[in-house]
Structures are given as structure tokens and as C-alpha cells.
Amino acid sequence: MFQKLRSFVLKSASPAQSGAHASQPHVLPLKTYFAVFGALLVLTVITVVVSVVGLPQPTAIIVAMVVAAVKASLVVLWFMHLKYDDRFYSLIFIISLFFLALFFIFTTMDVLSRGQVNEEESFFSQDGIQLRKDFMKK
Amino acid sequence: MSQQSSHSTATGHDHPKYLAHHFESMEQQNSSGKLGMWLFLGQEVLFFSGLFLMYVLARMFYPDTFLAAHELLDWKLGALNTIFLLTSSLTMALAVRGAQVNSQPQMYWNIVATIVLGGAFMVVKYIEYSHKFHDGLLPGHFFDAAKAMHNGVPANIPGAPAVFFAIYFIMTGTHGLHVLIGMGLMLWLLVRIKRGDFNSENHVYLENVGLYWHIVDLIWIFLFPLLYLVR
Numbered sequence: 599m600f601q602k603l604r605s606f607v608l609k610s611a612s613p614a615q616s617g618a619h620a621s622q623p624h625v626l627p628l629k630t631y632f633a634v635f636g637a638l639l640v641l642t643v644i645t646v647v648v649s650v651v652g653l654p655q656p657t658a659i660i661v662a663m664v665v666a667a668v669k670a671s672l673v674v675l676w677f678m679h680l681k682y683d684d685r686f687y688s689l690i691f692i693i694s695l696f697f698l699a700l701f702f703i704f705t706t707m708d709v710l711s712r713g714q715v716n717e718e719e720s721f722f723s724q725d726g727i728q729l730r731k732d733f734m735k736k
Numbered sequence: 737m738s739q740q741s742s743h744s745t746a747t748g749h750d751h752p753k754y755l756a757h758h759f760e761s762m763e764q765q766n767s768s769g770k771l772g773m774w775l776f777l778g779q780e781v782l783f784f785s786g787l788f789l790m791y792v793l794a795r796m797f798y799p800d801t802f803l804a805a806h807e808l809l810d811w812k813l814g815a816l817n818t819i820f821l822l823t824s825s826l827t828m829a830l831a832v833r834g835a836q837v838n839s840q841p842q843m844y845w846n847i848v849a850t851i852v853l854g855g856a857f858m859v860v861k862y863i864e865y866s867h868k869f870h871d872g873l874l875p876g877h878f879f880d881a882a883k884a885m886h887n888g889v890p891a892n893i894p895g896a897p898a899v900f901f902a903i904y905f906i907m908t909g910t911h912g913l914h915v916l917i918g919m920g921l922m923l924w925l926l927v928r929i930k931r932g933d934f935n936s937e938n939h940v941y942l943e944n945v946g947l948y949w950h951i952v953d954l955i956w957i958f959l960f961p962l963l964y965l966v967r
Binding site for chain 1: 767770771774775777778779781782785786788789792793796797803811815818819822823825826828829830832833836837946947950951953954957958960961962965966967
């Protein structure tokens with residue numbers, strides 16, 4: 599697995615492989631940039647339309663976040679050149695996303711599950727969703 | 737020092753004048769600069785993740801407040817700002833491409849366009865903020881529902897609207913500060929482009945400011961649906 603990861607990371611790092619001069623940057627055709635920009639605009643319209651139509655709650659936020667994630671990927675892969683650049687930069691970016699996920703998952707789990715350990719510590723009332731009335735006074 | 741660049745100067749050194757002496761080659765110098773930038777961008781992601789997590793938890797605590805309070809934000813202005821930032825990302829990418837193809841005017845005018853679009857974003861932000869200030873839709877105990885109602889804004893929101901506006905101002909404010917910093921960096925870039933500092937071999941400064949600008953755009957891509965389109 600590590601061998602695989604290593605070769606993935608080093609794949610574009612070695613200048614000899616690209617054939618051309620390593621100091622000559624990889625120039626994308628103009629139409630690629632405009633295509634990415636067009637896709638970003640279309641996705642923006644989709645988010646707005648989905649919101650105006652008004653989907654039921656859990657679906658709406660999931661659709662909005664998936665569209666935002668696709669937009670973010672377009673920006674990162676093409677505008678920020680991660681698709682063509684040294685894979686090591688991708689690795690750094692992915693690591694930061696990994697720690698972001700850890701941060702979100704464990705903090706959310708903590709907040710949601712406190713009541714199961716000790717009723718007194720719970721942020722939420724028995725109804726589950728409503729914040730305890732005395733929370734603000736704590 | 738694998739290849740000789742056409743930009744080498746004949747000053748007794750066999751390397752380009754912009755290659756610092758502690759680097760082996762231009763590739764090494766450029767990739768070191770970019771590595772530093774990506775580490776910084778990783779830090780930026782983690783920095784903003786704290787703000788986004790605050791949003792997630794507050795929304796878990798006050799789901800009804802969030803659904804009601806976002807109606808007080810104007811999604812049309814948010815969408816306009818999204819288009820401004822996406823377009824500025826395009827012009828920024830084109831400026832970097834301009835450097836790659838050695839075109840001074842492409843670099844210069846695309847950076848000018850990026851600054852103008854960033855400025856347009858800030859102007860819209862200013863309009864939004866001044867409306868919120870006028871209506872008393874402010875964070876924490878500055879939140880003034882009576883004033884808002886008096887101005888005809890339906891601010892009788894269940895739960896804690898002050899928390900929603902605290903999050904709105906902190907997140908968009910931090911993001912706006914990043915936009916201003918980016919614009920400042922680009923003004924500096926304009927000076928350097930005019931000075932002829934950048935060419936296809938040496939433009940890692942321009943590229944790094946570009947990467948920073950794209951990450952600012954990326955954060956707005958998530959802020960826009962979360963704050964303006966919570967439905």
C-alpha cells in the first residue's frame with residue numbers, strides 16, 4: 599500500500615518523465631478554462647434553483663453540499679492545477695481535508711452523544727432536536 | 737542545473753539572475769515556493785474548518801432559527817457575489833496562464849480584472865452589511881429585533897437569531913478580510929509585472945497569489961449555499 603502511495607505521490611514529481619523541459623510549465627488550452635468556468639456557472643444556477651424550488655430538508659442540504667463539493671473540485675483540479683501539478687501538493691491538500699473530517703466527525707459525535715453518557719450533560723432535551731431551555735444559562 | 741534557460745544572464749554565473757544561490761535549479765526553487773504555499777493553504781482549510789464546524793453545531797442547536805433567519809439575507813446579492821468571485825477565479829487562472837506563455841499584457845490585465853472583480857465583491861458586501869447594520873440585524877446582544885421590526889424586517893425569529901447573525905458576520909467577515917488581503921497582494925503583483933519580474937520560467941509568486949485567491953473562492957463556494965440558501 600505504501601509502495602503504491604509512494605509511486606502515486608512521486609509520479610509527476612520526476613521531471614524526466616514529462617519529456618519536455620521541466621521548467622516549461624504545462625499550459626492548458628484557453629477553452630479548458632472557459633469550459634470549467636461555464637460548468638461553475640451552471641452549477642451555481644443549479645444550487646439556486648434547487649433552493650428556490652425548496653426540497654425537503656435533509657435532501658436540500660445534501661444536494662447543496664454535493665454541488666458545492668463538485669464546484670470546489672473543479673476549482674482545485676483545473677484553476678489550481680492540482681490535476682497536472684506535482685502530486686505531493688495534492689497529498690498535502692488531502693491530508694488537510696482528512697484532518698478537517700476528523701475534527702468534524704469527532705466533535706459532532708461528542709455533542710450528539712453526551713446525553714447518552716450522562717443525562718445532565720446533554721445539550722438537547724428529550725425531544726431530541728430542541729436545545730435544552732437552560733443551555734444558554736449554563 | 738539540468739537545463740540552460742534562455743533567460744540566463746552572462747554575468748559570470750551560469751544561472752538565471754532570479755535563481756537564488758541556495759537553490760540547485762529553477763524547478764527546485766519554484767517547487768519549494770509552491771510547497772510552502774500548499775502548506776499554508778492546508779492551514780487555511782483547517783482555520784476555516786473551525787468556523788464551518790461552529791456553523792454546523794449552531795445549526796444543530798437551532799435548526800428553526802437557521803431556516804427562518806436566512807430569509808433575511810438577500811440570496812440575489814449572494815448569487816451576484818458568487819458570480820463575481822467565480823469570474824475573478826477565471827481571470828486569475830488566465831493571469832497565471834499569461835505568465836506561462838510569457839505574455840506581459842495577459843498577466844497585467846487579468847490581474848487588473850481580478851482586482852476589479854474582488855472590489856465589486858467587497859462593494860456588494862458593503863451594501864449587505866450596511867443594510868444589516870441599519871436594521872439592527874447584528875451579532876450577539878447587538879441584535880435588535882424591535883429595530884428590525886420597526887424597519888419592516890420580520891425579525892421575530894424563534895430560538896437565537898443573534899447566534900445566526902454572529903455566525904454570518906464572523907464567517908463572511910473573515911472571508912472578506914481574505915478578499916481584501918488578496919487584493920492587496922495583487923496590487924503588489926501589478927508593480928512586479930510592470931517591473932518585468934515574471935516570465936514563463938519564473939512566476940511562482942504570481943502562481944502562489946493565484947492559489948491563495950482560488951482558496952478564497954473555494955470558501956465562498958461553501959459559504960454561499962450554507963448562509964444564503966439554507967432551504
